[in-house]
Amino acid sequence: MRRRPDSDPTRFATLVLLCIVLVSCTIVYAFYTIALGPSDTNAPEDDVGRDVGGGGGRGGCCKGIEGLELWGAAVKWGTDFKFNRPEECCEACRKMCEGDGGPCLCDSWVFCGDRRGCGSKFGECWLKKQKDPLAPDRHDGGPTVSWTSGLIFGRGQGVIGLETEYGIMHIKLFPECAPRSVAYILELLTLRHCAGCQFFRAEGRGRFWDAKGNHLKNEPFGPPYALLQGTPEVQGGAFEKIPSEFCLDIRRGSIAWIGSGPEFFISLANHEEWRNQYTVFGMVLQEYMGITEKIVGLPTNFDVWNNVNVSVLEKPAPFALRRVDKSSA
Numbered sequence: 001m002r003r004r005p006d007s008d009p010t011r012f013a014t015l016v017l018l019c020i021v022l023v024s025c026t027i028v029y030a031f032y033t034i035a036l037g038p039s040d041t042n043a044p045e046d047d048v049g050r051d052v053g054g055g056g057g058r059g060g061c062c063k064g065i066e067g068l069e070l071w072g073a074a075v076k077w078g079t080d081f082k083f084n085r086p087e088e089c090c091e092a093c094r095k096m097c098e099g100d101g102g103p104c105l106c107d108s109w110v111f112c113g114d115r116r117g118c119g120s121k122f123g124e125c126w127l128k129k130q131k132d133p134l135a136p137d138r139h140d141g142g143p144t145v146s147w148t149s150g151l152i153f154g155r156g157q158g159v160i161g162l163e164t165e166y167g168i169m170h171i172k173l174f175p176e177c178a179p180r181s182v183a184y185i186l187e188l189l190t191l192r193h194c195a196g197c198q199f200f201r202a203e204g205r206g207r208f209w210d211a212k213g214n215h216l217k218n219e220p221f222g223p224p225y226a227l228l229q230g231t232p233e234v235q236g237g238a239f240e241k242i243p244s245e246f247c248l249d250i251r252r253g254s255i256a257w258i259g260s261g262p263e264f265f266i267s268l269a270n271h272e273e274w275r276n277q278y279t280v281f282g283m284v285l286q287e288y289m290g291i292t293e294k295i296v297g298l299p300t301n302f303d304v305w306n307n308v309n310v311s312v313l314e315k316p317a318p319f320a321l322r323r324v325d326k327s328s329a
């Protein structure tokens with residue numbers, strides 16, 4: 001996967017490194033495919049869609065943002081609810097979301113993790129409920145803040161719309177996996193305009209992946225790379241690089257940054273060969289993947305970026321981020 005080419009001289013070194021990583025991953029992947037057979041890593045379709053964000057068991061995937069204090073009504077007071085690590089507070093919030101599939105009782109958590117700054121408050125874990133989970137109530141932020149805060153989007157929550165000419169893709173965000181990435185997306189959601197927002201690279205699954213995104217035996221891993229690539233290229237204000245938040249694998253529907261953003265891609269396939277290389281921050285719900293496929297099917301031109309064959313849309317496809325009605329999510 002490549003960014004659009006530019007004149008950065010470090011790019012070549014990065015590319016070579018990436019190639020080495022890709023090749024070694026391919027070899028390792030090929031080994032496992034041969035050794036274990038193709039059926040071992042494929043989660044059922046349902047798991048790939050809605051439930052990834054709320055479901056437990058995604059090892060280590062419960063994170064927040066340090067130096068951030070979220071406000072909001074407490075559903076569990078922290079004065080006598082204490083932990084040693086922020087992950088435990090995050091898990092406690094997530095646990096309140098599980099069960100009968102009703103609305104999540106907890107959608108945010110605040111943990112005092114800086115022993116010196118917190119004093120007697122050290123370890124306090126406050127579980128909260130936001131008035132508007134897509135616009136969490138931010139009390140205080142910065143390096144002097146001793147609190148760590150995070151969001152949890154349960155079933156039906158944290159779904160935003162990516163509007164295109166061909167329909168609105170519904171996207172579930174995963175703040176407990178990629179908290180900083182999601183914070184950036186929520187920021188974009190508050191902007192009225194998205195002038196530079198567009199998809200420009202579109203590559204199908206070829207004959208390398210099937211319609212469910214499974215890689216077919218003995219086939220290469222692209223090109224084409226089974227992805228739709230675009231950028232939110234928001235004008236005004238310098239873009240702050242998004243730190244790596246590797247946690248989830250790339251499945252069909254996954255949305256991930258290319259490097260530290262803001263370019264991103266939606267994957268049409270399960271790219272196990274890209275494990276721990278991209279920050280996945282959301283997923284297109286399976287029933288909306290038809291829209292993604294439609295855009296990928298638009299006319300493209302052949303191009304070469306840094307020695308990689310790519311397919312570029314003849315006409316970039318603009319998009320906008322917007323809220324969607326909860327009931328339709």
Ligand SMILES: *[C@@H]1O[C@H](CO)[C@@H](O)[C@H](O)[C@H]1NC(C)=O
Nearest residue numbers: 222223224302304308309310
């Ligand atoms: C890239 O495209 C060129 C020209 O069509 C072709 O000869 C080459 O085999 C392609 N490379 C890969 C890796 O597909």
